Amino acid sequence: MIAFKFLAAGALAPFTRFQWPASGEWVSAAAHRPELWIHACRAGDLPYWLADELWRIELDGPLREARYQVAAPRARLVARVAAWDRALAGDYARACALRARDLALPHVPTAARDALARATELDAIADVARGAGPASRAAELVADAAQNALHVGPATTSYIAATLASALGGGLAAFEAERAWQARWLAERLRVGEVDSGP
Structure with missing residues (x-):
């Protein structure tokens, strides 16, 4: 699934401070720990997660949908949405x-x-x-x-x-x-x- 992820400047996760590889390598979380999966948002969730940079992100594996976000055990950055400046x-x-x-x-x-x-x-x-x-x-x-x-x-x-x-x-x-x-x-x-x- 292609979704969106807001990050701090330099592709940095705003909460965990994880440095996302902008070159598109896959990042994995513990598949047996859904609470630690990688979070992203759908277009309708964008206002809840604003930060410096907006990226298209590909989610892989089982998808968990919540009210204002989605999560999966694997993800990678696809491309920055340059219009968000x-x-x-x-x-x-x-x-x-x-x-x-x-x-x-x-x-x-x-x-x-x-x-x-x-x-x-x-x-x-x-x-x-x-x-x-x-x-x-x-x-x-x-x-x-x-x-x-x-x-x-x-x-x-x-x-x-x-x-x-x-x-x-x-x-x-x-x-x-x-x-x-x-x-x-x-x-x-x-x-x-x-x-x-x-x-």
């Missing part, structure tokens, strides 16, 4: 922050709603959202998303947007629907495969 990561973070603003609009105080709807720059979105006052949790999350898009990066920004969707009343289903929107955004721009359509 700093510029696209920034565009994605901005898209998630704007999406958070749009989701929150019906839930922010009326006095701030028009100004927030007109704000298109991340600094302005953060300022207007902060000005809505501490009583508005939705506005706080919008400000956090905008600030994270500017200063932290796409992983936290997209997580905040999904958390906002959940906090607005939809719970886990709304969280996952927002992640699905994010996955479609990524798949379209990265041209990495189909993701189920949805909200």
Whole structure:
């Protein structure tokens, strides 16, 4: 199976710090220990695993599918997805922050709603959202998303947007629907495969 794997710069596993051979050699885990198998993601799982580099990875052997990832006892890197770079990561973070603003609009105080709807720059979105006052949790999350898009990066920004969707009343289903929107955004721009359509 061809799947995807996010790695730190230099093909380094972000959690285990394992140095992946970029030349495509097979890497094996203990087949009798599924909890130690090599993890990867499908196109729909991309927003959950963001890091510096995105690679196509080939998984071999029995496949174990989980809610947000897949795993197998053997894998090898096939090719880096060059489209995932700093510029696209920034565009994605901005898209998630704007999406958070749009989701929150019906839930922010009326006095701030028009100004927030007109704000298109991340600094302005953060300022207007902060000005809505501490009583508005939705506005706080919008400000956090905008600030994270500017200063932290796409992983936290997209997580905040999904958390906002959940906090607005939809719970886990709304969280996952927002992640699905994010996955479609990524798949379209990265041209990495189909993701189920949805909200």
